[in-house]
Amino acid sequence: MTAVDTRRAAPPLPGAARHRSPAGPLLAVLWAGAAAVVALWWVDTASVVGTAGWFTGAGRIAGLLCGYACAVLVGLMARVPLLENRVGSDRVARWHAMAGRYTVSLLVAHIVLILCGYAAQDRASLWHETVTVVRDYPDMLKATAGSVTLFAVGLTSLRSMRRRVRHEFWYYVHLLTYAAVFLSFFHQVSLGDQFNGAPVATAAWYALYLGVAALVVWFRVLTPVRLNRRHRLRVESVQPEAPGVYSVVMGGRDLDRLGVRPGQFFRWRFLADGMAWTSTPYSLSAPPHPDLLRITVKALGDHSTAVSLLRPGTRVWAEGPYGALTADRATAGRTLLIAAGVGITPLRALFETLPGEVTLLYRARSAEDLALGGELEAIARWRGARVLYVLNGPHGERTRITAESLRANFPGLPGHDVYICGPQTFARDVYEALRAAGSPDHRIHHESFEL
Numbered sequence: 001m002t003a004v005d006t007r008r009a010a011p012p013l014p015g016a017a018r019h020r021s022p023a024g025p026l027l028a029v030l031w032a033g034a035a036a037v038v039a040l041w042w043v044d045t046a047s048v049v050g051t052a053g054w055f056t057g058a059g060r061i062a063g064l065l066c067g068y069a070c071a072v073l074v075g076l077m078a079r080v081p082l083l084e085n086r087v088g089s090d091r092v093a094r095w096h097a098m099a100g101r102y103t104v105s106l107l108v109a110h111i112v113l114i115l116c117g118y119a120a121q122d123r124a125s126l127w128h129e130t131v132t133v134v135r136d137y138p139d140m141l142k143a144t145a146g147s148v149t150l151f152a153v154g155l156t157s158l159r160s161m162r163r164r165v166r167h168e169f170w171y172y173v174h175l176l177t178y179a180a181v182f183l184s185f186f187h188q189v190s191l192g193d194q195f196n197g198a199p200v201a202t203a204a205w206y207a208l209y210l211g212v213a214a215l216v217v218w219f220r221v222l223t224p225v226r227l228n229r230r231h232r233l234r235v236e237s238v239q240p241e242a243p244g245v246y247s248v249v250m251g252g253r254d255l256d257r258l259g260v261r262p263g264q265f266f267r268w269r270f271l272a273d274g275m276a277w278t279s280t281p282y283s284l285s286a287p288p289h290p291d292l293l294r295i296t297v298k299a300l301g302d303h304s305t306a307v308s309l310l311r312p313g314t315r316v317w318a319e320g321p322y323g324a325l326t327a328d329r330a331t332a333g334r335t336l337l338i339a340a341g342v343g344i345t346p347l348r349a350l351f352e353t354l355p356g357e358v359t360l361l362y363r364a365r366s367a368e369d370l371a372l373g374g375e376l377e378a379i380a381r382w383r384g385a386r387v388l389y390v391l392n393g394p395h396g397e398r399t400r401i402t403a404e405s406l407r408a409n410f411p412g413l414p415g416h417d418v419y420i421c422g423p424q425t426f427a428r429d430v431y432e433a434l435r436a437a438g439s440p441d442h443r444i445h446h447e448s449f450e451l
Helices: 023-044 050-076 081-122 126-136 140-156 167-174 176-191 199-231 302-307 341-353 373-383 403-409 424-436
Strands: 002-005 234-242 245-251 265-270 280-283 292-298 316-322 334-340 357-364 386-391 416-421 444-446
Touching (some): 050 081, 081 126, 081 316, 126 140, 140 167, 176 199, 280 292, 280 341, 292 302, 334 341, 334 424, 341 357, 341 373, 403 424, 416 424, 424 444
Parallel strands (some): 334 416, 357 386, 416 444
Antiparallel strands (some): 002 386, 234 245, 245 292
C-alpha cells in the first residue's frame, strides 16, 4: 500500500444524525401480514374433510398467501423513500427478489392443489377440470393471463436468463408484474371463499391493493414528474477522469432542494438518441451544489460507453435520491472507506463530508486507473486525512486486501465504521477480510447496484 498522509486536525464538520434501520420492524410487519392471511382462512374454514378437501384447503391457503405476496412484491417496487433511503436500495432489491420467488412458488402450489382438489371433488380428469375452470369460472381468463405473465417475469429474472438478455429487455418485462397483479386480482375477490359474504375481509383486501397502487403512482410516477419539472436537469459537460472513466456534470434549478446526501444515487435517463429507454443508477461523485450535480461513470457496456458521448444541453430525467450509504450509518468517530474501481464515486463524496477521522483505501489496477485521484489527495490535505492505494504489482499480479494487511495499516480497526463500494466479488472478499480482522458486522456498510 502507498499512502498520502498529511495529517492535521480535521475541519469541524456537522455531526450526522444516527438512525436505526427500520428493516427489522418492517420484516416483522410483513410476516405478521402473512400470519393474518392464514388466520383469515382458518377462521372461515369450519373443517377439512377427505382428499378433495385437503387439496382444496391447501390450495386456498397458497392462493391467499400468493395474493398477499403479490401486493408485497409490488410495494417493494414502489421506491418508497422509507425503504430506499433507510433500509437501503440493495437490501430492498433482495427482499423483492425473495418475494418474487415466494410468489411464483405459491402460485404454482395454488394452481396445482386447487385443480387437484376440484378434479377429485368432481371425479374428473385434471385436464378436463383445468379447461372447465379457465373457461367457465368468473374472471379466470384474466387470472390465467396474469399467471402466464407472472411466470414470464419470473423466468427472465433467473440468474441464467439475466446474463443472456439485455438489461432494457429484462427491465420492461419486469414492469409487466403490474399487469399480472391487476389481471389476477379480480378472481381473488370473486372466487375466494374467504371474501364471499365477508365485507370486512373484502374491504381489507381492497385497501391492501389500493394502498400499494397509490404508493406506486405517487413515488414512481408523480414524484419523478414533479422533480424533473421543478429542477430541469441538463448536461453541462463531460470530462475524462481515467481510461474509460468520465464525469458528467449536470446543471439545474434549485438543486439544493433535492434533499440528496453524499453517498446517495439517482436513476438517470439521458434523453439522447438511443439512451432514453434506459434508466441506470449512478452515485453522485461529489457533494451536491445548489446548481450542479456530478456523476462519474466507467464505460462497461453500451449505455455507460454512450455516456462519454453526451453533449452539453442534453436533457436528463432523474429519479431519486436513493440509497442508505450515507453518514447516517456511522456509529463511531473513526471511518475507513474502501473502494475499488468506479466504486470510488459515492466514497469520494463521503470522504469530503464525513465527520471525524476518515481514511480512504482505494483499489485499482494501476496508477492510471485511479479516477478522481487528484481530488482525493486535495481533500486529504485539506482535512488532514489519509489516502492509501492498493495497486497491482509491476507484472500485473493482483494485490489482495487481507485481514493481516488491514490490521497492520489500521490500528484499532474494530472501532472504525467501514464503508465498502466496488464490484460484488471485491466487496464480498473485503467483507470477509474485515470480519477476520475483528470488525463487527454492524460497523461494515455496503450497498451494491448489482440487483
